[in-house]
Amino acid sequence: MKPLLKQNIEESDKNMLAWLNGTGMIVSHWGTGLPVDIEIIAEEGDDLHKFYTDPETIACREDERLSDNSYPLDILPIAIPDMNTLPVALYLGAEPEFAHSNIWYKHTDISPQNDRPLIFNPEHPWFLNHKEIYEACSVKSAGRYFLGLPAIVSNLDALVELRGAENLMMDLVMNPEWVHTKLEELHRVFLDVYQRMLSYSVDEKGWSTQGFFMFRGPGKVGISHCDTAAMISVDMFSEFVAPYVRMQCDYLDYSLYHVDGPDALASVDPLLEINSLTALEFTPGPQVPEGGDPRWYELYRKIKKAGKSVQAVNIEPNEVKPLLDNVGPEGMYLMIDLQTEKEIEYISRVAEEYRS
Numbered sequence: 001m002k003p004l005l006k007q008n009i010e011e012s013d014k015n016m017l018a019w020l021n022g023t024g025m026i027v028s029h030w031g032t033g034l035p036v037d038i039e040i041i042a043e044e045g046d047d048l049h050k051f052y053t054d055p056e057t058i059a060c061r062e063d064e065r066l067s068d069n070s071y072p073l074d075i076l077p078i079a080i081p082d083m084n085t086l087p088v089a090l091y092l093g094a095e096p097e098f099a100h101s102n103i104w105y106k107h108t109d110i111s112p113q114n115d116r117p118l119i120f121n122p123e124h125p126w127f128l129n130h131k132e133i134y135e136a137c138s139v140k141s142a143g144r145y146f147l148g149l150p151a152i153v154s155n156l157d158a159l160v161e162l163r164g165a166e167n168l169m170m171d172l173v174m175n176p177e178w179v180h181t182k183l184e185e186l187h188r189v190f191l192d193v194y195q196r197m198l199s200y201s202v203d204e205k206g207w208s209t210q211g212f213f214m215f216r217g218p219g220k221v222g223i224s225h226c227d228t229a230a231m232i233s234v235d236m237f238s239e240f241v242a243p244y245v246r247m248q249c250d251y252l253d254y255s256l257y258h259v260d261g262p263d264a265l266a267s268v269d270p271l272l273e274i275n276s277l278t279a280l281e282f283t284p285g286p287q288v289p290e291g292g293d294p295r296w297y298e299l300y301r302k303i304k305k306a307g308k309s310v311q312a313v314n315i316e317p318n319e320v321k322p323l324l325d326n327v328g329p330e331g332m333y334l335m336i337d338l339q340t341e342k343e344i345e346y347i348s349r350v351a352e353e354y355r356s
Contacts, residue, residue: 002142005033006071013207013216015074020217020254020278022309022331025324027351030313030335032078032148032214033069034344040065041101048098052084053129055136063140072344073351077145080211081137082130088154088189089161090126092118105161112171112178118162118185120192127193134200148211149201149222154190155183155244156228165231172236183244190248194222210256213281213311215333219253230263234270242270249276256311261285268299272306279333281311291335292319300327309333317343320350329354 006012018024040061042051050057062079071077084103090096097104110116121127130150137147159182160168171179198220201208209216213223226241249255256279257271271277280303284290292315300310300323309331315323316337324332338344 002144005077005144012074019309019333025329026074026333028074029338033071052098055132058133059136059140066145076214078148078209079137079145080148081133082150085151086158086161087150088158091124094161107164108162110162112175120189146209147200148209151212152190152193154186155226155241157226158186160228187244187247213256217254221254222252223256224248225258227260229267234266237267238270246274249274254278256281262288279309283313290314292316292323297326304331324354
């Protein structure tokens, strides 16, 4: 084992645990090290299949990216080997379409009329490929950085990729019992996949690390999201999404739910009723002000009042003090757009002020 790339990890882990418990603050940015963030885009002429699936290519790319970065404040060195946002869909029959900055999915032929159980096969070629990627990254890391768990999302978002959005919207009205059966099956898939991937992330003190949204904690940590929430009513969210998010959070020791855009804000109230959910992250999106804007203060206060922690994203350095003055530092994970050493030094002083 080699030394961790981040020198102040004990301090950051202490801050992380306090944030998870709603009593402390994390000061970081959207990424896994400065100055390079986690957006990895294939260049023109790249072999996209190799870019996304070759274990050695991915392990070397992550190692080079992380080795060149610095990790001030609470920024964590996390390898994110799996750039695929919905691997569960691949394990259940969807086929990938590789693009330069994303992976899309070809829907399957599953339907209420052409049904089959959604059962995870640990010998599925895509799952075996992802295991090989994580194994290669583990060897390359040699303990110098954390391996982030993939986004093992198993709710309506996974079913959309198997069924197609238009078809699934009709199913919610015409075949609700079938949808519930598939969601129950998907939850069992989540449990199986998570248990098999967890060992790649657990460190010597028993903490695991989530890749995207960059957090870690004792035991089992994980994320949930349902971008499909923007397409359905809050009543449908309460029926078809919230119960399965609750099941996932009940299983995890610490969990974070990603609320994707203003159109998904109606889902916040039912999410706040999930006792086992630890934190909510809100991504405002390009059409509205970012996460440090005063219009979101009341949302953050509402989340904290419900006993949850907050992850606020895309905050400008000059927005940090007004934000903390209005919502308080307890339970706040600040993802700040840091560009210069001067900004890092300033934010370090601000963090010390609000932690004292």
